[in-house]
Amino acid sequence: MKYISGKILTKEGFQKGYLKINENKIIEVEKGISPSRPIVKGLILPTLINMHTHIGDSFIKDRGVPLPRNIEELVAPPGGIKHKLLKEASEKEIITGIKKSIDVMKRNGTKIFCDFRENGISGIQQLKKALESSRISPVILSRPSNLYYNKKEMDLLLENSDGIGLSSISDWDYSEIIKVAKHVKNKKKFFAIHASERVREDIDSILDLKPDFLIHMIKAYESDLIRVKENNIPIVVCTRANSFFGLRPNLDLMKKLGVNILFGTDNAMLVAPNILEEINFVINNFKTFKKSELLFKISYEPRKALNLDCNILSPNSKAEFVVVDEKTLKPLYVSA
Numbered sequence: 001m002k003y004i005s006g007k008i009l010t011k012e013g014f015q016k017g018y019l020k021i022n023e024n025k026i027i028e029v030e031k032g033i034s035p036s037r038p039i040v041k042g043l044i045l046p047t048l049i050n051m052h053t054h055i056g057d058s059f060i061k062d063r064g065v066p067l068p069r070n071i072e073e074l075v076a077p078p079g080g081i082k083h084k085l086l087k088e089a090s091e092k093e094i095i096t097g098i099k100k101s102i103d104v105m106k107r108n109g110t111k112i113f114c115d116f117r118e119n120g121i122s123g124i125q126q127l128k129k130a131l132e133s134s135r136i137s138p139v140i141l142s143r144p145s146n147l148y149y150n151k152k153e154m155d156l157l158l159e160n161s162d163g164i165g166l167s168s169i170s171d172w173d174y175s176e177i178i179k180v181a182k183h184v185k186n187k188k189k190f191f192a193i194h195a196s197e198r199v200r201e202d203i204d205s206i207l208d209l210k211p212d213f214l215i216h217m218i219k220a221y222e223s224d225l226i227r228v229k230e231n232n233i234p235i236v237v238c239t240r241a242n243s244f245f246g247l248r249p250n251l252d253l254m255k256k257l258g259v260n261i262l263f264g265t266d267n268a269m270l271v272a273p274n275i276l277e278e279i280n281f282v283i284n285n286f287k288t289f290k291k292s293e294l295l296f297k298i299s300y301e302p303r304k305a306l307n308l309d310c311n312i313l314s315p316n317s318k319a320e321f322v323v324v325d326e327k328t329l330k331p332l333y334v335s336a
């Protein structure tokens with residue numbers, strides 16, 4: 001038996017107390033002081049969820065090449081530098097990069113990450129190879145290998161992934177993207193897309209795609225955000241990656257309008273997929289949320305958005321938690 005004590009993040013908020021664990025199982029969750037010396041003290045959180053990554057481009061960070069602070073030049077398909085580098089890189093180099101990012105996520109207690117997988121079916125296979133027997137689980141949002149609809153390829157992608165994650169409506173011919181989105185919905189899988197990141201994009205065209213969640217919405221008008229809120233669509237923001245391009249989401253306005261804001265880390269070539277560092281950045285650069293609200297937004301709230309079980313940190317549940325330092329949010333202990 002082991003004891004972990006501190007403040008436990010429950011569905012009702014923080015509660016002072018302790019966990020008693022045996023091997024991989026939580027035996028007790030109690031208020032008060034632990035009966036035996038705890039192995040670690042701190043904020044006890046359910047394992048974390050990173051709602052937006054592109055870990056396929058991790059290898060680019062290791063190349064040390066200077067990257068332009070311009071979204072179109074760097075990441076827009078098909079001509080962006082990232083896509084050129086992905087095409088010419090060997091599979092071994094890409095997988096080595098992905099594994100490094102997976103290690104970063106494991107060390108900070110991330111259990112699930114929503115990865116936008118470029119490069120069609122081979123992109124999916126690379127991620128699966130890199131994961132091997134890892135206990136970290138991806139929600140794989142794959143992507144057609146070209147900017148047009150191909151029924152056969154879509155069937156194959158959806159058989160092998162959890163859905164589709166696209167760059168933006170600006171990169172696509174709308175008549176093609178709507179076919180992709182409809183196909184995903186017919187198969188009852190996730191559809192997500194970057195929206196209004198560097199320019200404002202038409203909200204009706206975006207909502208007609210029936211997205212499960214949107215990424216960014218930095219240039220969205222207030223009226224666009226209201227429509228998103230009315231449709232109950234979460235917006236995933238990635239503040240550190242945005243700041244690389246000199247961009248900043250309007251979290252105050254999104255919160256005021258009642259938008260469900262979640263967090264991701266975006267391109268691994270720009271920032272490490274460390275969701276706790278992302279939250280620290282938000283604490284230091286925005287005054288929108290209290291720390292406890294932010295920790296909810298990387299644990300319980302994304303689980304709800306992904307229709308996952310929120311019954312964690314309760315007696316008889318699997319020991320899936322991370323203990324972090326209350327001040328710095330540095331991970332002190334990650335359950336096996």
Ligand SMILES: [Zn+2]
Nearest residue numbers: 194215266267
């Ligand atoms: Zn992205």
